[in-house]
Amino acid sequence: MSKPLLQANKLGKAFASRSLFRKHSFQAVQDVSFRLHAGEILAIVGESGSGKSTIARMITNLIPPSEGEVLYDGIALKGNTALQKKLPTKVQMIFQDPFAALNPHHRIGYIIGRPLKVHGIVPGDVRSKVLQLLNQVGLTPAEDFIDKYPYQLSGGQKQRVMIAKVLGLDPKIIVADEPTSMLDVSIGIDIMNLMLDLKEHRQLGYILITHNLGSARYMADRIMVMFAGQIVEQGPTEELIAQPKHPYTKLLLQSSPEPWREMAWEPIEMIEPAGKPLPQSGCRFQHRCPFVQDSCRHQPVAMRAAGEGYEVRCTLY
């Protein structure tokens, strides 16, 4: 297989926090490794607080990892100022709320054209390039959109503007953080289809961050399931959905409202509700796992191979 566009090696992130009497550190992400190739979509799924956005912020260089490294085309990001400077042309982010991400005081032409000037991609008049980008994201006739303000557009149109803005820099990777969660279902599907078309035409790699297993299944080639800052399972989409291995993935799938999921496993009964403090040692899921064994309470659990391109963090495998 070709060299990955993006590689995360044993990424970790600890945040310092301070309570009234003492300082402590909270491990938000731990031991996260994955690869993304051109033309591939990797979905990161997991409940709120599982570390998805922290991973996105580390790979886009918004925050430094506490451990591990991020590589683009095999080159480490850390300490490489030339690569860090070039990063916007390699990786771009799309956010959940396109309205918050678009400056309401500027016209669409300015919003899309500004990064092209700042990064020296189009010197001089950017109008024709902006019109081309509007066409590419389906905002046509482009002349009708270029002079509008964000408030004059619908949610789906705003998300298309966001996509046009990031495409202008010709990135190789797009990190999309819940890109359709604020849109109506049918509009969300249109945006996902647009993203899939752009991926095909430009051989983009996507990291799709989502709570929604339905969107992950619709878009992604591979799914990576996070629990409490760790990957618990990653593998090809259809295989992971049809035959999940980790008890947490099974729980996530069985609690999904999606009509397509057919459970070929005994329903998981949690022993403790979500939201309890994490255990001090051993498997992070031990309190909630009905299959917990003595070793799960004491030994940290490493990722293990569970088939071709498949890994799971569970002593049962």
Ligand SMILES: Nc1ncnc2c1ncn2[C@@H]1O[C@H](COP(=O)(O)OP(=O)(O)OP(=O)(O)O)[C@@H](O)[C@H]1O
């Ligand atoms: N700057 C920060 N300082 C301290 N803790 C943080 C910081 N950023 C994130 N965290 C904590 O790290 C953990 C992971 O957060 P993160 O935002 O990555 O989760 P998430 O899976 O993206 O959640 P959501 O789906 O709600 O966005 C959470 O417990 C969060 O409170």
